[in-house]
Amino acid sequence: MTKRNNIHFYYHNCEEIVNKLEPLFELVNKHDFNIVDNHEDANVIISIGGDGVFLEAVRKTGFRQDAIYAGFTLGNLSSLYCDFSLENFNDLLETISREGMKVRKFPVIKVQVNGLRPFYCLNELTIRSTIVKTIVLDVFIDERHFETFRGDGMVIATPTGSTAYNKSNKGAIIDPLIPSYQVSEISSMNNNNYRTLGSSFVLDKSRKLTLKEIEDGNDHPIISFDNEAFPIRKIDKIEITMDDTVVKTVRLKNNSYWDRVKRMFL
Incomplete structure (x- = not known):
C-alpha cells in the first residue's frame, strides 16, 4: 500500500483563513506528513471551505485518480462533501495514515461540447438561457431522439449532485452507489408544439445523452460545469456520458451519504 503522507491544501488565500490554518499546519508536521505546494506531488488533497471550494479543488487539480480528496469546513456550514x-x-x-483506509467513490459525468476536449463534473452540468427567451434542445438517448425541450434550461446531475440544483427542480436524490445520472428540466414549456416528459429521468452509466441546440433566436446559452460557468459562443451539440472516473474521498465510520443528507435537510 502506498503511504499517503504528502498533503496539498486548497483554499482561498486570504489572511483570515491563513491565520486559522496555522495550528493545522503545525499538527500536520507533528504527524510526519509533508505539506506540498504543487498538487501533482500530493496523494492527499484537502479543501478548506464549503462544498463550493471542494468542487473547485477537484476541478483545479484535474480529478486526480491517484489521490484521495477530503473536505474541511471553517465554521458551522452544512456540507455534503466536507466531513471535517x-x-x-x-x-x-x-x-488517512491507517492501513486499509476505506474510501468513498463518487461517480462523475463526462461532458463534451461540440466534440472538443471533455470536462468532468462531480455535481452537475447545466445549460441555461442567458436572455429573457427560452432555449430549444433536441434530446437524444443513445442516438435516438427522445424529446424536444423548450424552456429555461436543463440540469444533468450526478448522484451526489442530485442534492443540489437538481433537487430544487424537483429531481430525486440518488444514492451514489448507483452509477447513473439524472436529467431535470428548468421551467419547461408544454404545448401543442413542444412536448417533454415533464419530470426528471435517470439514465444508467452505460447510456449516452446528447443535447442538440435548435437555433431559435437564443444561440448563446451559458453552460456551467459544477460551480464554474463558461459562455461558449456557439453550441451545436453536448454529449454526456459516464466512464470509470471517480472522486475518491475519505470514508468515515457512521457517516454515510445518507447520514449527511439527513444532516443537511432534515
Whole structure:
C-alpha cells in the first residue's frame, strides 16, 4: 500500500483563513506528513471551505485518480462533501495514515461540447438561457431522439449532485452507489408544439445523452460545469456520458451519504 503522507491544501488565500490554518499546519508536521505546494506531488488533497471550494479543488487539480480528496469546513456550514472541521481534524490525519483506509467513490459525468476536449463534473452540468427567451434542445438517448425541450434550461446531475440544483427542480436524490445520472428540466414549456416528459429521468452509466441546440433566436446559452460557468459562443451539440472516473474521498465510520443528507435537510 502506498503511504499517503504528502498533503496539498486548497483554499482561498486570504489572511483570515491563513491565520486559522496555522495550528493545522503545525499538527500536520507533528504527524510526519509533508505539506506540498504543487498538487501533482500530493496523494492527499484537502479543501478548506464549503462544498463550493471542494468542487473547485477537484476541478483545479484535474480529478486526480491517484489521490484521495477530503473536505474541511471553517465554521458551522452544512456540507455534503466536507466531513471535517477544526474540532476533528486530528481524526482525518489518523484516518488517512491507517492501513486499509476505506474510501468513498463518487461517480462523475463526462461532458463534451461540440466534440472538443471533455470536462468532468462531480455535481452537475447545466445549460441555461442567458436572455429573457427560452432555449430549444433536441434530446437524444443513445442516438435516438427522445424529446424536444423548450424552456429555461436543463440540469444533468450526478448522484451526489442530485442534492443540489437538481433537487430544487424537483429531481430525486440518488444514492451514489448507483452509477447513473439524472436529467431535470428548468421551467419547461408544454404545448401543442413542444412536448417533454415533464419530470426528471435517470439514465444508467452505460447510456449516452446528447443535447442538440435548435437555433431559435437564443444561440448563446451559458453552460456551467459544477460551480464554474463558461459562455461558449456557439453550441451545436453536448454529449454526456459516464466512464470509470471517480472522486475518491475519505470514508468515515457512521457517516454515510445518507447520514449527511439527513444532516443537511432534515
